[in-house]
Amino acid sequence: MALELTAARPDPALLDLPWRIPLEEWPEDILAALPRGISRHVVRFVRLSGRVLAIKEIKDDIARREYEMLRDLRRLHLPAVEPFAVVSGRVGTDGEPLDACLVTRHLQYSLPYRALYSQSLRRGTATRLIDALAVLLVRLHLTGFWWGDVSLSNTLFRRDAGAFAAYLVDAETGELRQRLSEGQREHDLEIARVNIAGELMDLEAGGLLQEERDPIEVSSRIVTRYRELWEELTGAETIDDTERWRVDDRIRRLNKLGFDVDELEITTDIDGTSIRLQPKVVDSGHHSRRLLRLTGLDVRENQARRLLNDLEVFAAATGRQGEDEEIVAHDWLQRVYEPVTRGVPRELLGKLEPAEVFHEVLEHRWYMAERAQHDVPIQDVIADYVAKVLPGKPDEMAVLGVDTEELPVVAGD
Template sequence: MAEPNRLQITAASPDPALLTLPWHLPLEEWPDSVLAALPRGISRHVVRFVRLSGRVIAVKEIGETVAHREYELLRQLSRIDVPSVEPVGVITGRRSLDGEPLTPALVTEHLAFSLPYRALFSQYLRPDTATRLIDALAVLLVRLHLHGFYWGDVSLSNTLFRRDAGAFAAYLVDAETGDLHDRLSDGQRAYDLEIARVNVIGEMMDLEAGEILDSPIDTITVGEMLVVRYEELWQELTTSEWFEPGELWRVEARINRLNDLGFDVGELDMSTDIDGTRIRIQPKVVDAGHHHRRLMRLTGLDVQENQARRLLNDLDSYRVEFDRQGEDEEFAAHDWLTNVFEPAIRAVPRELRGKLEPAEIFHELLEHRWFKSQEANRDLPMNEVVRTYVDEVLRHRPDEQAVLGLDTMTLQAISDEDDELIG
């Protein structure tokens, strides 16, 4: 007689709908009726995407000990606001109808509007895609290291990317090899960075061998680029500087550089040398999200860092245009949101709003308005350019709310179809 199924769900806020999923079947055999129509990327484990309670979750079959460990690590990363997928729970005690034990599963939230790196190396993007992805990965790795997180398997494959006003924001997906410490040693950071360099070079070589790259790329240079960008950013965030008493303006310049990189400065550790002729400054970096937090405070919009920077620039232009620099910033921000941002997004046909996040659509609208204004040799209002942006740009983009990991053949088929439409 088969042993009864004793399914166990470990979750901070368990969703009862999880019990309705076919846990008695191996993940590879789950029926299409429960799966989300999202193409899968490369993974060392079996992964499926499932629609549940009006959202999409990712289910990954993995050993019980590793599943619980990764679940706890992802919860810790979420608490310290590091860009990573949100953990939902761990499913154990799975058995087939015949009583055979099945592999436990880790459940995470699907990161909406995110793309794996293989899907980004297509004809949709500019030739500098590799540079922008490497920059995003470097920022993510620095943020993790600042929090004392050793990744252990840094790679493009273990990262998801969201568009961020022409750049990308990177999110950690796979934390099973990671470990959280109070502080990382220089050796731990260096080893993590070396793993990243080797993995990125290997992944770029794989794309090259698969003829996915549109143009020749020096794969070794891409890997070295990650090291350079990481070290530049780490130095800017952590290095102490000496100033003469008459050079205190350099303190503000240092803070502005950190803000431009998207990092807030919580406090400054300042000290003078013995004779008081020089001042040493060590910034206490809070975390990335300077512009994000400012925009959230002013408008309630929760967007990526570069998107926030771009929207704030438009808000500042709005204040100048209507001579509102002298009034309370919150009032001007409310009017900008009501009279500029929201009408522009509502003007986009509902069926096309899943193409990109609203903030990314607005960013592209600003870009489109600039080009059209150049052509017309006059400043065009937003309502004049929304229609041409929708018809000339947005309609021909893939639906990024649904794309999660297109294989090469699917990418090429969509690219060919779009080329015919545009041509």
């Protein structure tokens, strides 16, 4: 049998590795000494062409399926390890066939959960890891990915400003569907709870848990945190028509959790006294493309997101959700956006670009409404912002108008 290499961008140096030897017998001099998590399969790390690769020995059909699944997850911009290659057609020195190998890029600065617990960690580490895993699981489920083997062992963790970010490292049992049912999501959640309880019990038995908390109680946190996050992301909310500032509040909570917001699905009661909103998820660059199509405004992604959210609120407040969105967008541009940007005095025009001014006015409106606990007329917001906030901003237009070659050179230390 001939050795077969499947890769999007194959590295010829892969062929130099000792594929005729079982992975567990590979010589130490070619291995990278990195911490490995618990796995049903043999896993080794190697340095190759300036990168570190993780190699897992596994059946050929499973290796190919997992390789394609990881590629799909990467295309969907989900937190997962990057597939590098599948090596199959291996034959040992004794002439017997060997399992294929799945090769992935090692995720820099990441650690398996057992390696984290082997260090001296502060209290609450277990709950922070589970919180990170809950965020990962929600992200996967929103995209239609059913994991089938959720666990700390199948996850890598990166430190993230006192918390942790979680990445899927094993997609062997996963399935990607158009949409998951509640039963499928709950099944994944129960698998997670049981697996995490067992993993924490194992740590406790080894004296590594460092906390006097029941592993079963800690593992149940994945269920609570997942449901809280899922509800925040997908749950509908009804607010009074006089409390439209709470729309911004909902968006802020979602952004703080690390999720972007697509157009809000907003509906009003027949008498127009309340607003029901439900957020959606976005793909990269969605907001700027959609705003450009609707209004002709070419702005950055975060600015576009904020402007589109305000456009949705405008449509709901004027009872025009069912109308042609380009017509509504044109009216919003004339009645909301342009009056705000035109409200900046001539002597302050160089402070910020128009889209950023509008964004800051929306921010200012939110703060004023939060303090007052009711909506504040936009004219009052503009006047307050121009009088109290904008004059203190640096003149960005002056800086942006200078060629960088004309700026003074600052010598380094």
